Amino acid sequence: MQFTIQATDPESKARTGVLSTDHGLIETPIFMPVGTAGTVKAVHQRELVEDVRAEIILGNTYHLYLRPGLSVLEKAGGLHRFNGWNRPILTDSGGYQVYSLSNTRKIKEDGVTFKSHIDGSKHIFTPEGVMDIQRTIGADIMMAFDECTPYPCEYGYARTSMEMTHRWLTRCIERFDSTPAKYGYQQTLFPIVQGSTYKDLRQQSAEFVAEQQREGNAIGGLAVGEPAEEMYKTIELVNAILPSDKPRYLMGVGTPENILEAIALGVDMFDCVMPTRNARHGVLFTTQGIINIKNERWKDDFSPIDEELGGYASTFYSKAYLRHLMRSEEILGAQIASLQNLTFYLWLVKQARQQIIGGNFAKWKGAMTKKLMQRL
């Protein structure tokens, strides 16, 4: 997998690049719509390509392993064949999902035992096992098996957790480097930096991850409830150590403001459930600001959802109509709102990319953040 940096912003760490995979090119900075169980909820593949202009989507090892399960995915020839998405896919490794979904998990040196949130059946995720699962899913980018250290936590816990994540990373690399891709196209493995919000631990973890010299690196353990300022300080610290010629992926982030700030700090890749989850609750991100479409005020506003954004849903449907659909809990409401928010998120990173190329990203960021985060 090749990463080429194109433009760099003179006043910040922002940069644009192109990541080439066997399933096509990704222009960075990029936002990856989350398709947890093999689908980006309420959105068709064609809409993801034509309206959202998504370039890579994310899947989850935890969910796909439980349902549809490895035998169906293997028989289908991998997830790309199963869901018809023929562009790049990144899969998260399950560490975070087990932590956030299964309240019966036990963490041991060998791995994490847990009960399925679907039928209560018992399972264990080990670094080796999770590499094999992601090989079977066929993700172009596989994530290492880590522990997403909870926030806040004592220094001792953060260090122990980070050290185990490092031992698990070594096991992931050994397994990954000694097993072939299953479906004839290349897969790559990204390690994940931990260390909670402790400066020395984050430096140690970033150094250990950088030493592995993989084709891309991720920053984990953030967007877990820490204050934004802590997040930004940690990103700055870690990005100073991670190699600048490899893509940097900030996991689980975030709001438009978080994303623009992190781009300025040198982050290239993002994923978050926020656009799709907020959409299903009627909270819309638009080029004019944030709209809670269920609010009375949109009752007879027949203007398009987001004229300036362009794209099908944003211009074809009115605010009043979408408000009606959401209040009536019509499925079409979730579909339109999800399209709006995802199209917005891809628009946002594309705007950032243009501004970086134009050399005025740092100036543009401030005004744009203020405008996008205002509640209409």
Ligand SMILES: COC(=O)c1ccc(CCNc2nc3cc4nc(N)[nH]c(=O)c4cc3[nH]2)cc1
């Ligand atoms: C409406 O919006 C929402 O519901 C909503 C929910 C959760 C997040 C935060 C998600 N944060 C997050 N996802 C993450 C996924 C991760 N995966 C691995 N393997 N390791 C990590 O260290 C890790 C950290 C994360 N932090 C953001 C938004």
